[in-house]
Amino acid sequence: MSRAEIVESADAAVAGIEDGSTVLVGGFGLAGMPFDLIDALIRQGAKDLTIVSNNAGNGEVGLAALLAAGRVRKVLCSFPRQADSWVFDGLYREGKIELEVVPQGNLAERMRAAGAGIGAFYCPTAVGTPLAEGKEEREIDGRKYLLEYPIRGDYALIGAHVADALGNLVYRKTARNFGPVMATAATTTIVQVDQVVEPGTLDPEAVVTPPSTSTGSSR
Amino acid sequence: MSRAEIVESADAAVAGIEDGSTVLVGGFGLAGMPFDLIDALIRQGAKDLTIVSNNAGNGEVGLAALLAAGRVRKVLCSFPRQADSWVFDGLYREGKIELEVVPQGNLAERMRAAGAGIGAFYCPTAVGTPLAEGKEEREIDGRKYLLEYPIRGDYALIGAHVADALGNLVYRKTARNFGPVMATAATTTIVQVDQVVEPGTLDPEAVVTPPSTSTGSSR
Amino acid sequence: MTTTPSDQMRAEHRLSMDELAAVIACDIPAGAFVNLGIGQPTKIADHLPADSGVVLHTENGMLNMGPKAEGDAVDPDLTNAGKVPVTELPGAAYFHHADSFAMMRGGHLDVCVLGAYQVAFDGDLANWHTGEPNAIPAVGGAMDLAIGAKDVYVMMTLFTRSGEPKLVPQCTYPLTGVGCVSRVYTDCGVFDVGPDGVRIRETYGVSAPELAERLGITLS
Amino acid sequence: MTTTPSDQMRAEHRLSMDELAAVIACDIPAGAFVNLGIGQPTKIADHLPADSGVVLHTENGMLNMGPKAEGDAVDPDLTNAGKVPVTELPGAAYFHHADSFAMMRGGHLDVCVLGAYQVAFDGDLANWHTGEPNAIPAVGGAMDLAIGAKDVYVMMTLFTRSGEPKLVPQCTYPLTGVGCVSRVYTDCGVFDVGPDGVRIRETYGVSAPELAERLGITLS
Numbered sequence: 001m002s003r004a005e006i007v008e009s010a011d012a013a014v015a016g017i018e019d020g021s022t023v024l025v026g027g028f029g030l031a032g033m034p035f036d037l038i039d040a041l042i043r044q045g046a047k048d049l050t051i052v053s054n055n056a057g058n059g060e061v062g063l064a065a066l067l068a069a070g071r072v073r074k075v076l077c078s079f080p081r082q083a084d085s086w087v088f089d090g091l092y093r094e095g096k097i098e099l100e101v102v103p104q105g106n107l108a109e110r111m112r113a114a115g116a117g118i119g120a121f122y123c124p125t126a127v128g129t130p131l132a133e134g135k136e137e138r139e140i141d142g143r144k145y146l147l148e149y150p151i152r153g154d155y156a157l158i159g160a161h162v163a164d165a166l167g168n169l170v171y172r173k174t175a176r177n178f179g180p181v182m183a184t185a186a187t188t189t190i191v192q193v194d195q196v197v198e199p200g201t202l203d204p205e206a207v208v209t210p211p212s213t214s215t216g217s218s219r
Numbered sequence: 220m221s222r223a224e225i226v227e228s229a230d231a232a233v234a235g236i237e238d239g240s241t242v243l244v245g246g247f248g249l250a251g252m253p254f255d256l257i258d259a260l261i262r263q264g265a266k267d268l269t270i271v272s273n274n275a276g277n278g279e280v281g282l283a284a285l286l287a288a289g290r291v292r293k294v295l296c297s298f299p300r301q302a303d304s305w306v307f308d309g310l311y312r313e314g315k316i317e318l319e320v321v322p323q324g325n326l327a328e329r330m331r332a333a334g335a336g337i338g339a340f341y342c343p344t345a346v347g348t349p350l351a352e353g354k355e356e357r358e359i360d361g362r363k364y365l366l367e368y369p370i371r372g373d374y375a376l377i378g379a380h381v382a383d384a385l386g387n388l389v390y391r392k393t394a395r396n397f398g399p400v401m402a403t404a405a406t407t408t409i410v411q412v413d414q415v416v417e418p419g420t421l422d423p424e425a426v427v428t429p430p431s432t433s434t435g436s437s438r
Numbered sequence: 439m440t441t442t443p444s445d446q447m448r449a450e451h452r453l454s455m456d457e458l459a460a461v462i463a464c465d466i467p468a469g470a471f472v473n474l475g476i477g478q479p480t481k482i483a484d485h486l487p488a489d490s491g492v493v494l495h496t497e498n499g500m501l502n503m504g505p506k507a508e509g510d511a512v513d514p515d516l517t518n519a520g521k522v523p524v525t526e527l528p529g530a531a532y533f534h535h536a537d538s539f540a541m542m543r544g545g546h547l548d549v550c551v552l553g554a555y556q557v558a559f560d561g562d563l564a565n566w567h568t569g570e571p572n573a574i575p576a577v578g579g580a581m582d583l584a585i586g587a588k589d590v591y592v593m594m595t596l597f598t599r600s601g602e603p604k605l606v607p608q609c610t611y612p613l614t615g616v617g618c619v620s621r622v623y624t625d626c627g628v629f630d631v632g633p634d635g636v637r638i639r640e641t642y643g644v645s646a647p648e649l650a651e652r653l654g655i656t657l658s
Numbered sequence: 659m660t661t662t663p664s665d666q667m668r669a670e671h672r673l674s675m676d677e678l679a680a681v682i683a684c685d686i687p688a689g690a691f692v693n694l695g696i697g698q699p700t701k702i703a704d705h706l707p708a709d710s711g712v713v714l715h716t717e718n719g720m721l722n723m724g725p726k727a728e729g730d731a732v733d734p735d736l737t738n739a740g741k742v743p744v745t746e747l748p749g750a751a752y753f754h755h756a757d758s759f760a761m762m763r764g765g766h767l768d769v770c771v772l773g774a775y776q777v778a779f780d781g782d783l784a785n786w787h788t789g790e791p792n793a794i795p796a797v798g799g800a801m802d803l804a805i806g807a808k809d810v811y812v813m814m815t816l817f818t819r820s821g822e823p824k825l826v827p828q829c830t831y832p833l834t835g836v837g838c839v840s841r842v843y844t845d846c847g848v849f850d851v852g853p854d855g856v857r858i859r860e861t862y863g864v865s866a867p868e869l870a871e872r873l874g875i876t877l878s
Contacts, residue, residue: 028498029521081576105539105582112536117763119364122338128616145338166749175515180534200748206425207751212691212766247718248741300796320795324759324802331756336543347836385529394735399754419528426531431471431546
């Protein structure tokens, strides 16, 4: 048996998430957002969470509902403020939630660094802007860069299209977004998929997330 | 029209390579090695080249033939010494070629950094070894890392399986190896493929090298 | 498409944002790899000639993005950076977020067009934060795009609703990127900006001297 | 497979490299992701139980690598790190070199097994360079593997042909990695190494005290 584990319910998949965990949550807007897993996490009750995701919730569902339930201490994201981000906006204005705004590409690259064993990297994004505050700046070949550190997750909750029983994953269109990167950056990756197939069904050339980097799978 | 250009001969594809260029050459052993392009480069005559490749030539063909023709000033590679690397071995022992040995993962990651706009990165590989000489060491979260800089190419010569007319590429099995990384790290990428198809033929989910990162294509 | 480039070049009126989109579309080189920012720049896609061969990149992981999806073509798994459902063109490719932004930062996009609050004469860009104390900051991919594409164009109205210029000697809003913009397209005219300062390329509905005076530009 | 693990555990003779491969195969946890280095470690694959679920990684871009290819199954596009033609198992995946080594460095492999010239009691590894002045250096993926896998095992003969121990207080050959090895499998015995020093786990054809004396190990 391989380390990927197929569980039949989202509740079983998220059962082990501890209070105080850092949870990477996939999705860009609604595309690729693992709604079943987030709903299960709300039922599960883990609190004092740090959430890393591109957005900070839309409307009253998904991440917004997790935030509304008071389970989140801090959000790292690139774009919290949206037309329908009133839950986050309210909590933030009341000082009930911490926010670290990270440029979208740095969010992805810092998670990639965590998954790739890179200790830190020099990135040209945000040089000379308020988001450079507190970061080490260095000039390399005449261009300025900021030193960026990895973002690791205890857990990643991501959506994918099809998994095989070994944990190979493929995605669908732009729902791929942060999923493959988060799967490498978390100690345990929990995946919500549309379908689980037998090993040998997926085209080995088209696998996007191979199993060594994801350790859980859920329907 | 997109920037990818389909040319009918390998000679036409490599015609523009100037003396003194840095050329990234794909392949791991024979798999993925763009033999037609290398043969064309030998006919073309460019000299004083810096070659970046995993190996430094096998037998009398391909890179070994380019080396034997006296066109290469320096090789960056991870594994020059092989049972059949006598051409390189001879030139090296006569002091006729420079060698920079780079751990295989650093070779890949340094080219990835070039293609991804990363200025430099801290990597744990080779800490405390002779290959750490002259490199900046830094401790991050209790672990030691070396600062590694990007490797950029003027040209990449790679092999792929199928290209579409826009320059999307797919590879075949472990012949993929360095190709996708080199395609991002070179100013101009020249690809030897088995087949060119119409746009829309390749599965958009299975494209490995999208066209923005490669600017030339050759049968 | 309601106007042609030659009409616009002669425009004796301030351009509408649609007309401006058409102007920008004509300046994008055939075959270029282009990212169009959220908001007004999205309109540029509607004005690209059918045979332009321009390849659109969307930061959420796609090349060869097609037009907005309508009706049955709407797929929640296929959106642009503004979360609007879009379509795919033949030759499309999907990739993950780290690869998508690597493509940007690595200089693999020829042009990106962004909206802005302010652009400075030297090319500094401010488009992510109004600087108001109780505003919630949200940067998205703006900083990555600003430093990534080979050419960064800005598309904006030249003046705020209250009549303040948005092309300024120095940005007063928090910066998105330093010296990153090369050209500014506005309803009143087009400007080159950068290390050598600002230069008026063309004007719409206003003379160059008049515009220069209003913006504090020295005509060379 | 000529011997079974229980035979080997009782072995009163030095193990052959094939027998040693079988010992190591038994110690690899079911379902582990494993990289087997070029040379002797490759043999371990032949001794993994059919139901072990061990997934083999090859540095040149593949997971779920199958056995060596024979006859018509030989495909020049499908080789292992030693450039030997191999096969793919159901559930295989291919990826490029940067992803393959990211997988290593990122701690996504459970075990790798490498050959060695020398291993130090504290886990230092020397396996890439003899240090001879006219030797041509060639490191391949050894340094990446040494620091990447969660557990790095070494498989080697305990003594050189001239009788010098290869498990030593300090390496005299150029290092591949610092403190990276956790266990050393040899024809004469198995050792734990690391920050707490060396410990003999079992011996083959020699008593522990005898081995300890020959290697300069203090028995605890």
